[in-house]
Amino acid sequence: MEDRIGVERPAGGLALALDPVLSAIDGTWIAWGDGDADRQTVDAHDRIRGPPDAPSYTLRRIWLSDEEIENYYFGFSNQGLWPLCHNFLQHVKFRDRFWNAYRRVNGRFARAAADELGDAGGLIWLQDYHLALAAATARRLRPDAFLAHFWHIPWPAWETFRICPRKVALLEGLLANDLLGFHLSSFAGNFLAACSRELNAFVDPTKQAVFHQGHMTRVAAFPISIDVDRFEEIAASARTEARMARIVERFDLADKRIGIGVDRLDYSKGIVERLEALRMLFQRHPQFVGRFTFVQVAVPSRSEIPAYQYLEDEVDAKIQALNSELGTDRWQPVVTIKESLPQRELVAFYRLADVAVVSSIQDGMNLVVKEFVACQDLEDPGAVCLSEFAGAASELEHTLPVNPFYTEGFAEDLRRALEMPLVDRRARMQAMKQDLRGNSVFTWMQDFLDAAGALRAEGMTSAP
Ligand code: ADQ
Numbered sequence: 001m002e003d004r005i006g007v008e009r010p011a012g013g014l015a016l017a018l019d020p021v022l023s024a025i026d027g028t029w030i031a032w033g034d035g036d037a038d039r040q041t042v043d044a045h046d047r048i049r050g051p052p053d054a055p056s057y058t059l060r061r062i063w064l065s066d067e068e069i070e071n072y073y074f075g076f077s078n079q080g081l082w083p084l085c086h087n088f089l090q091h092v093k094f095r096d097r098f099w100n101a102y103r104r105v106n107g108r109f110a111r112a113a114a115d116e117l118g119d120a121g122g123l124i125w126l127q128d129y130h131l132a133l134a135a136a137t138a139r140r141l142r143p144d145a146f147l148a149h150f151w152h153i154p155w156p157a158w159e160t161f162r163i164c165p166r167k168v169a170l171l172e173g174l175l176a177n178d179l180l181g182f183h184l185s186s187f188a189g190n191f192l193a194a195c196s197r198e199l200n201a202f203v204d205p206t207k208q209a210v211f212h213q214g215h216m217t218r219v220a221a222f223p224i225s226i227d228v229d230r231f232e233e234i235a236a237s238a239r240t241e242a243r244m245a246r247i248v249e250r251f252d253l254a255d256k257r258i259g260i261g262v263d264r265l266d267y268s269k270g271i272v273e274r275l276e277a278l279r280m281l282f283q284r285h286p287q288f289v290g291r292f293t294f295v296q297v298a299v300p301s302r303s304e305i306p307a308y309q310y311l312e313d314e315v316d317a318k319i320q321a322l323n324s325e326l327g328t329d330r331w332q333p334v335v336t337i338k339e340s341l342p343q344r345e346l347v348a349f350y351r352l353a354d355v356a357v358v359s360s361i362q363d364g365m366n367l368v369v370k371e372f373v374a375c376q377d378l379e380d381p382g383a384v385c386l387s388e389f390a391g392a393a394s395e396l397e398h399t400l401p402v403n404p405f406y407t408e409g410f411a412e413d414l415r416r417a418l419e420m421p422l423v424d425r426r427a428r429m430q431a432m433k434q435d436l437r438g439n440s441v442f443t444w445m446q447d448f449l450d451a452a453g454a455l456r457a458e459g460m461t462s463a464p
Helices: 013-025 035-041 066-085 096-116 134-141 167-174 185-199 228-235 238-250 271-284 306-326 343-352 368-375 407-419 422-437 441-458
Strands: 028-033 047-050 057-063 123-127 146-150 179-182 202-204 209-212 215-221 257-265 292-300 334-337 355-358 383-387 400-402
Touching: 013 057, 013 441, 028 035, 028 096, 035 057, 057 096, 066 096, 096 123, 096 134, 123 134, 123 441, 134 146, 134 167, 146 441, 167 185, 179 185, 179 441, 185 202, 185 209, 185 215, 215 441, 228 343, 228 368, 238 343, 257 271, 257 306, 257 343, 257 368, 257 407, 271 292, 271 306, 271 407, 292 306, 292 343, 306 334, 343 368, 355 368, 355 407, 368 383, 368 422, 383 407, 383 422, 400 407
Parallel strands: 028 057, 123 146, 146 179, 179 215, 257 292, 257 355, 292 334, 355 383, 383 400
Antiparallel strands: 047 057, 202 209, 209 215
16 A cells, blocks of 8 residues: 555644644744654755645754653653643652753754744744743844744742742743743733742833843733634534534434533543533433433543543543443443544534533633634524633633532533523623634734734843
8 A cells, every 4th residue: 555644633722723823924833743754744954835735834843852752742841841830730740851851952943943044033933831941042043033932831820830940940941032922911920920039030010021131021911812714614614514414423412412522631621520520410410311412522642641641541431430320322421532633523513512611620721612612603502611720711701610620510500501591692602702703813923923023123122
């Protein structure tokens, strides 16, 4: 059989959000690659045009060895910073080999960015917690560049952050940027507090700025969103109707109420807590037994890390127990899909559902809930149960807020969602759609770039 090279779309908010952004500005995206296919597709300068369906930006590859992936990505990034920033201190592991690889790889990203910038200078926009140190190297190499960073996950309270043995280096790395963005002003506030307490840096709350070692960094909130038009368009298409019909048939959902959860399998997403609330819903409200099916789309992620392996086992065991306790030949309380689905298929699930459940224990923003809202039609929209601890809760005010730590309350919220009268669902959905339409991923990008442009124009990058 002929070997073919295909494109895998990651089940992750950041990559999906940035694709349209890079296309809109025809920039260069620097990302690590591994595997033969990545190597075979680049040119002599490790570059390729993307995305494959409509090439409109350049992708520059950085090659990481297995050892670097283990220590930089699965190590410091995902066993250090991820659990630290999401307050899962039981999962935090700090190792010197993790840190050494993190520093090294950050340096390589910075050098590639400095290299790609060209003679005219310009903006280097760093994304996320994997690159906290890159700005410091980039600044040394390209003092002419404007450096900005967007941090896609929460920034924890100082009491949490201070347990990190590399806290000073992380803060100083991020302060090499001119502009630093978080989803929420509370995360920005936590960062400012850490700068003042750890570095004794001067924080100017009115300017939302930190002054440290003769340099000013503006720190502000830019809540991310989705490509709203694209989701609305797919949701309204005839092909989506056909997909919905196929899903109903495949999972035997014709006469059922349907719930949906879509998550990377991550302990921060509150999947275990959700399953416990579902069990309680069926116990306390037997009218839903046989009549309500919860579809959990949960694609495994970071499976090399033990905490993620335990989580997957725990989720599997809970679903199996619930299904064998209550399920029959014709009905299962929970249907699981552990694959990465094409966006169009996800949209069909969103449209079918009577209720979406997002029960994050901690979440920077959460794009799934925004996708669900964008896909609803106002004839018969679904209800939304949204964790109070997802960043999106500060934006979408007409959901049913849930507390994933309180199983009984959560179960009652699920019941309320399933029994919510049409007029109430419509009013809430209309308001949420309105909020969302004014705030797409393009607005996010524009706001961030405008802030960068304004700072550059002011030339405000030196101490007062
Ligand atoms: P994530 O933690 O990855 O993102 P989230 O914002 O929920 O979380 O985005 C997940 C994305 O992956 C959504 O676009 C969803 O449609 C997609 N997805 C999930 N499961 C899928 C599957 N099985 N098949 C296909 N697609 C799937 C991080 C932060 C978030 C923040 C984003 C963006 O943790 O808090 O909202 O970055 O900043």
